[in-house]
Amino acid sequence: MYVVVGLVGTRLTRVTWMLEELGQPYDILNVRPRSEVMNSYNPSGKVPALIDKHGKRDLVVVDSAAICTYLADRHPEKNMSAEPGSAERAQIDSFLHFAQSELEAPLWCKAKHRFILPKELRIWEIGAACAYEFDLAVASLEKRLENREFAVGERMTAADVLLGHTGMWAKKARFEVKSAPVRDYFSRMLARPALARASAREDEFSDRGGI
Ligand SMILES: N[C@@H](CCC(=O)N[C@@H](CS)C(=O)NCC(=O)O)C(=O)O
Numbered sequence: 001m002y003v004v005v006g007l008v009g010t011r012l013t014r015v016t017w018m019l020e021e022l023g024q025p026y027d028i029l030n031v032r033p034r035s036e037v038m039n040s041y042n043p044s045g046k047v048p049a050l051i052d053k054h055g056k057r058d059l060v061v062v063d064s065a066a067i068c069t070y071l072a073d074r075h076p077e078k079n080m081s082a083e084p085g086s087a088e089r090a091q092i093d094s095f096l097h098f099a100q101s102e103l104e105a106p107l108w109c110k111a112k113h114r115f116i117l118p119k120e121l122r123i124w125e126i127g128a129a130c131a132y133e134f135d136l137a138v139a140s141l142e143k144r145l146e147n148r149e150f151a152v153g154e155r156m157t158a159a160d161v162l163l164g165h166t167g168m169w170a171k172k173a174r175f176e177v178k179s180a181p182v183r184d185y186f187s188r189m190l191a192r193p194a195l196a197r198a199s200a201r202e203d204e205f206s207d208r209g210g211i
Pocket residue numbers: 010011012033034045046047048062063064065116209211
């Protein structure tokens with residue numbers, strides 16, 4: 001049994017989406033970043049964390065990409081990752097890192113300067129630089145996807161969850177996606193029934209985050 005800890009409507013959705021794709025039952029403990037409960041699961045106080053209650057002791061995993069990789073590895077029969085050391089695994093991991101360090105980074109940078117940082121540290125004009133970097137990342141993604149349906153292979157993997165969620169974030173934050181193939185890819189990912197189920201579960205909570 002899994003418990004997803006953190007605020008719904010944030011990167012936590014990557015974890016609920018992944019669990020829905022894997023068909024695994026889970027509970028959600030809806031707590032705000034940097035709250036006492038969140039700090040007890042993640043030293044940075046950031047959301048999300050996953051508690052895996054399968055063993056003798058609870059295992060806590062933090063960082064959304066690591067959680068998605070862990071879940072894919074725990075359920076290899078669902079084929080959402082690949083054997084460590086294989087070419088496919090290297091590609092999946094590469095997309096997971098790309099999603100965070102290139103595609104997500106400008107979205108997060110802008111969000112920090114709008115809502116997160118202490119007011120005196122916020123730079124309003126950062127938005128233009130973030131949009132510029134996001135355009136570069138989208139152009140790279142278009143090349144990397146080569147018009148495939150999924151990021152790697154013929155099926156949905158953890159990489160698609162991370163990329164798809166970041167596409168959803170870009171839409172909410174009104175970043176323009178200046179690539180038709182990438183827009184189509186995001187649309188396909190956001191139409192996944194598993195994401196709709198994850199959103200419905202999260203809708204049970206009124207306290208939501210913005211991304
Ligand atoms: N690398 C982490 C980043 C987690 C993160 O920054 N989460 C945001 C919400 S989506 C958060 O907790 N922000 C609160 C803060 O930075 O104070 C992950 O992917 O899980």
